[in-house]
Amino acid sequence: MPQRCFTLCLVVALLATTAAADTKIVQESHQDAFTVMGKSQPARDVVRTVWLAADRMRVDEGSSTRIVRLDSSALYVIDHDARTVSSVVIPIDVAALLPKGMAEQLRTMMQLEIDVVPTNETKKVGAWSARRWNLTMTSPMVTVESALWATKDLDIDRDAYDRLSSQIIALRPGMEELVEKLRAVAGFVVETQTVTRLGAATDGGMKLNERTVSVETAAAPAGTYDPPNDYERRPFDLMAALQQQ
Numbered sequence: 547m548p549q550r551c552f553t554l555c556l557v558v559a560l561l562a563t564t565a566a567a568d569t570k571i572v573q574e575s576h577q578d579a580f581t582v583m584g585k586s587q588p589a590r591d592v593v594r595t596v597w598l599a600a601d602r603m604r605v606d607e608g609s610s611t612r613i614v615r616l617d618s619s620a621l622y623v624i625d626h627d628a629r630t631v632s633s634v635v636i637p638i639d640v641a642a643l644l645p646k647g648m649a650e651q652l653r654t655m656m657q658l659e660i661d662v663v664p665t666n667e668t669k670k671v672g673a674w675s676a677r678r679w680n681l682t683m684t685s686p687m688v689t690v691e692s693a694l695w696a697t698k699d700l701d702i703d704r705d706a707y708d709r710l711s712s713q714i715i716a717l718r719p720g721m722e723e724l725v726e727k728l729r730a731v732a733g734f735v736v737e738t739q740t741v742t743r744l745g746a747a748t749d750g751g752m753k754l755n756e757r758t759v760s761v762e763t764a765a766a767p768a769g770t771y772d773p774p775n776d777y778e779r780r781p782f783d784l785m786a787a788l789q790q791q
Contacts, residue, residue, distance in 0.1 A: 568766045569702055571596040575756040582744065582752075594756075600703065602771045603710035613771055614713045621713055622773045623787050631773040632782040638716045643784040658683040658690075662727045671736045671757065674699040679731050683724070692740040696733035700761050704734060717787050734758075 577590040597604040601616040611624040614636070622633045634643070641650075660683050667678040676695035683690040712725045736758040743751035 567763045568770075569596075569598040570760075570762050570764050570766075571598065571702075571758060572760045573756055573758050575754060578753040580752040597766050597770050598703065598707055598710065599766070599771070600706050601710075603707075603714075604766075604770055605711075605714065612714050613773060614710045615771060616710070616713075621717075623782065624773055624777065629774075629777045630780045631777045632780045632787075633773070634782040634784075636713045636716075638713070640716070640719050640784065643782070658685045658688075658723070660723055660727045662694075662730050664732075669695065671695050671697065672759070674736055676736055677733070679735075681727075687745065689743045690740060691743075692738055694731060694735045695737040696731050696735045698733040700734050700736070701763075702734045702761065707734070717784065 573594040573596070575592045575594060577587075577592075579589040580587055592608050594605065594607040596606075603612075603614040605612045609625065609627045611622075611626065613622040613624070614620075615622070616636075619636050620633050621636050621638065622631055624631050661681070663680045663682075665678045665680060669676060669678075674697040676697040679694040679696055681690075681692040681694055708725070708729060715721050715725055738754075738756040740754045740756075741751040742754070
């Protein structure tokens with residue numbers, strides 16, 4: 547009986563450990579210096595840390611944090627510099643968060659033709675074998691060309707990642723189609739090389755490179771998916787959230 551009890555306790559402990567194990571993804575991004583409409587922006591390097599579970603996600607980037615909680619239908623936007631927290635119900639109703647008519651204006655401005663095309667080009671990104679997919683987004687105002695390097699070597703719950711990250715992407719009106727198009731990419735994107743050009747420009751542009759540097763299974767620290775209790779609560783401001791992205 548003692549041996550049987552010990553075995554049962556061990557199995558329960560192992561199951562609890564497995565259930566608590568989330569995915570931690572660390573990514574680095576580099577934005578080259580650029581000038582837009584006569585205004586210069588310096589080069590920028592940022593580390594992004596993502597914690598992923600079945601029904602929740604946390605994204606830390608610079609001084610901001612986004613937390614998605616499907617269990618409570620909430621998206622938290624945290625500004626660590628200002629020590630503030632705001633929240634919004636998900637799925638997000640953009641039209642309800644903006645002055646009347648502005649949501650449609652933003653969608654019209656952001657209306658993009660989006661193509662995602664696989665190629666036969668492959669390379670190693672860190673230890674992972676990756677295949678290149680070309681993403682192109684075009685409108686009269688902007689052209690975005692990205693090389694997406696996706697790998698099947700990682701055991702990441704892609705469905706959960708897409709479902710949760712889409713709630714953050716929804717903060718940008720007009721990006722719904724992008725979410726759907728990216729579902730076609732086989733594997734997890736571990737490197738992205740993007741050039742954004744304004745208007746009809748065909749050279750130059752704003753260059754952004756993003757790369758996944760580590761992926762590990764780990765137990766998220768206590769409170770990872772909860773907003774800080776000692777931060778000031780503020781009403782959710784979509785325009786302010788857009789400016790932080």
